[in-house]
Amino acid sequence: MKEACGAKCVLFLLFVQTWLVENTGHTSPGKPVLLRCRSPEKETFACWWQPGSDGGLSTNYSLYYTMEGSREDAVHECPDYKTAGLNSCYFNKTYTSLWITYTISVVAQNALGSKSSDPMFVDVAYIVQPHKPENISAELRTQDQKPYLMVNWDPPHKADTKSGWITLQYEIRLKPEKGAEWESHYAGQQKQFNVFSLHPGEVYLVQVRCKPDHGFWSEWSSTTYIEIPDYFRPRDTSVWILIAVLSLCIFLILAWTVAIKCNSIKSYLLPPVPGPKIIGFDTQLLKSGKSEDLLNALGCQGFPPTSDCEDLLVEFLEVDDSDEQKLVMNEGKDDLEGRVKSSGNEVDNDSGRGSCNSHTLLLEVSNSSTKTFAQVGGNSNNKGSVKLSRKSSTNGKLLSFETTGEKTNTWPTTNSSFLLARQSSCHNISKIHREASSLGNKADMHGNTSTAQSKSKEYRELPSTVSGDQKTWFADEKHAPLLPFKSVEYVEVQKLNQQSMLILKPKTEGHKSVPPEFIGQEYTKVSGVVSDRVLLLLRDTGAQGSSDTQEGKNQAVPPSLQCQVGKMVGTFPASPALEGMQLAASGYVDTAAVLQSF
């Protein structure tokens, strides 16, 4: 009975409660939750809780605590619900004891019921979280023209750091106003900090927070604004000034260097443009000479022998088969250079080279395909040979060979019909240039002396043996007088035979006719041979066969030789090219013509 009644009662109560809930929606309160307890100065503390659902009814909350070491039923209620705010409990100094564990719980109660939270065990010594630091001041200072920020602050006024009851550590952070991240610095226990990494012209935000030795960090203090003015830039300006001074110094040094080395720099940067160099062609001589037009008309270039005859000599010197000739050639080169300053009396021992001043050898250049020129002369060393060198070149060139100065010039050779040697004043002519030209490339003169020889049997041979002194041409007295010495006779040099003998052909056989235009022309005659090597050409205008002067100065030279030599020397008319050609026909030394006859 009783049991059934009890069960019925319970069921009834449940029914009533459910009915009540369905009708009113009220329930007992939800379980509150204790959030945290904090002590700002290790002397007082406060606790906060989170209320649960209130169940639709007014619910009040009570906080109860017990202390360690006291009796278990000595439950105390919170002395102060207001000071710390809503849902809080504040324990003042009286109620705060350190190093004692508090057991705290909150009870929510409404009309329908009550609910108690889980207990929280609190030891005040471990829940210290101070307030924010106060009185933060930031001051701009300079050290060695470098700005830095000096930040000062005070501890929270409630924290008793003076007695040492609580010891605080500080942390400062700052950032530019438009910066994204804070820059934090740990400041230890001091209440001042210097910040050096500043950007001028910006506004900085500064904040400080603190923490006890064994506790929680406080919140960040309120922001302090400080502006870094721009006038700390002079440091950058001084850097720019330094850079400007340095560049000025470098510039001055460069300018001075350039000024000193002006010429060498000019020559380095702007090398002199070499003029067109035509072999055998000297523009300077052309300009000074009168024969420019004629030269151009003829297509002959470089008629006056150029100044760089040496090069030409080098180029065009061809060594014949004989070793002697090679030697001659080599030595000839040396002589060329060595003889630059040869005096008038000196025999130019280079074969074929017009020595001395004012000798000009005009070599007529024709347009035949091959050119050869003979370099006749002696060598100091002597082989004294007549050196016949040929060179085939495409253009005929007229070599104007002037030995005004010192230089003897080379011969560019072309096939010239004859060799013109013009001697202006000097009596030394070292050589007579012979040109043997092969017609139409037929004869390779080079070493063709044999053929020439064969053909020139009837001609006078001019053995050229060089010995000691060089009798350039021919010491062969046997063959001496094909041509009487004193008569005006002309010979043609045909060729150089194998023995380096110049083969002469007298021109009396039919080439004697002197073209009218040449009458009265200047001829060069060999006045003599000097030192056995040099043919002295006498500039004789119109005189023909003044053989008086041809008396050999050089004893070694037989008169006949001289005569021949004299005849062999061509004239140098005003227009060498044209007249040269014609002169060739007149019977002057013209190896080409001689060859042609073959």
Place this chain on the structure above:
Amino acid sequence: MVRQRERKQASFTMTLAVVLCLCPPPMAPSPLCGGLGCPPPILLSDLLERATQLSQRLHSLSRTVTAGLDPHFSPLLKPRPSSLCHTSSLATPEHKEQALTLQQEELLSLIMSLLRSWTPPLMFLVREAQSLPPPHSLSGSLSWQTAELSQQSQKLAKGLETILNRFDPSAAHKASFGNADDLWKGGASDFPGSDRKSRLLNFYFLLSCFRRDSHKIDSFLKLLRCRALENGAESC
């Protein structure tokens, strides 16, 4: 003749004087350093500064050790009237005002009593840590941590003795906390039983008591340090 004798005497006395001056006579055994040639004594504030550094380190270490064990044992450990630390009988101030009223020497002796009372239990903890089957995550660190705790507390105790000598060279104070060594009834724990759980609970309980006491020591020493600073405004 006479002059020669006089000269000899004079030279002899001279020599004797020189010898005496150069060879100092044997002296009574001097204290550790009390003469003129001693270096200046370390400031008391510096000694206390060093002591506070040690105590801070000690407390931080104990917090580290218990923090590892807290998740496991703190729900199980409810303060009971019987579960008091063995040092609860020592009357330590619980408020700042109480602490500030104490004299320097009293405070120091209190600190030393606390420290001395923990020497035996710390050694017990070291032994326990090695033999106790600990929770898995702490097996490696417990033994060396407890060993470190023991060493640091002994170091601090020696430093405090030096400081005590500064305050009061007399040995009377040393006797006042002579009984501190007996506070801890070795082996008798609040959690009787030799099962693993009881031992672990006891282990944790002791560590938590030590954590509290090391915090007390640290706080009192910092009070002493600030009080010892003459100007007082620098670090306090």
